[in-house]
Amino acid sequence: MGIQKYVTRPEKRYKGQRRHSSFDVGQHLYHWLQLHQMFPKNIEELMQISRYRLKDYIKGQRAISLALSTF
Numbered sequence: 001m002g003i004q005k006y007v008t009r010p011e012k013r014y015k016g017q018r019r020h021s022s023f024d025v026g027q028h029l030y031h032w033l034q035l036h037q038m039f040p041k042n043i044e045e046l047m048q049i050s051r052y053r054l055k056d057y058i059k060g061q062r063a064i065s066l067a068l069s070t071f
Contacts (some may be wrong), residue, residue: 029067036064 036043047057 025063033064033067 043057047054
């Protein structure tokens, strides 16, 4: 990244850059699973409204099923 004039987050996110690290996912996994179990109907309604997020939703469903298989 190099030396920046000001110490801030970079403005642009590159396509290959991950949003969450593996450590971050592991830390927050319990909370994500709780929220998913508490609000399944709301999540389904949101998916009906914003269909362009369906690909991310399916990816998240796969991650949740993998996480639940570890317990």
